[in-house]
Amino acid sequence: MSPKQQRGEVTVERVLDAALDLYAREGEAGLTVAALTRLSGVSTGSVYHHFGNLHGVISALALRWLGRLVGELSTALTAHQDARSGIEAVIHTYLDFVRTQPAAARLLHSPFADQEGTARAAEIRDNQEARLTPIEHWLDGHRKAGELADLPTPVIETLVLGPVIGLARRWLTLGDVDLEEAIRLLPDRIWRSVSP
Structure with a gap:
């Protein structure tokens, strides 16, 4: 696996871990791209690149x-x-x-x-x-x-x-x-x- 692919997998894991944490604390309503980027430290562009949209994250x-x-x-x-x-x-x-x-x-x-x-x-x-x-x-x-x-x-x-x-x-x-x-x-x- 290339370093770029490894970074991509790490990014996906960080976003999904943050998404579950947000979902646990605030429910689906609290699960926003802004909240995800804040909690995960991943850029908005990366969220959209890997998941397409918030629906894709969920x-x-x-x-x-x-x-x-x-x-x-x-x-x-x-x-x-x-x-x-x-x-x-x-x-x-x-x-x-x-x-x-x-x-x-x-x-x-x-x-x-x-x-x-x-x-x-x-x-x-x-x-x-x-x-x-x-x-x-x-x-x-x-x-x-x-x-x-x-x-x-x-x-x-x-x-x-x-x-x-x-x-x-x-x-x-x-x-x-x-x-x-x-x-x-x-x-x-x-x-x-x-x-x-």
Whole structure:
């Protein structure tokens, strides 16, 4: 990698780190190019050069954290040999991510991320394919072995992640959920919905 490319990567990282910090403190409304340049020390021209516009910054930030979350979920799932412990590990990993990375989780569960997900679903899926493929293989293998309900993969994913995402959104927005209690209760309830 050339020195210019290295400087470019450092610039991108600085902008994304500053963007998450601003988002955590002030929400999407506080995330402006002026605030980004002030906090990151990166010039306005560099922000536009690397991201195109503020929308591009937020999109890149969301994709960065989606990749990290999907990577953690894939690692947690595929580390387990039996279906139940794998499904339970996914639930624990997701909720632990929400608890330990609340700003990133808030961004990933935001209306902006929902709109991006809808508008760019195929592109996002292609971007995450390397992380999603092991999950699909794991689910398919356990379904074929009779360890998971004979349901299509998207249905299993929805039954597992739907309640977790709903709970995460509620905790992030209203804060009226005991996350520790949910981590104890949800795995068994969700497992019942996907067990054979």
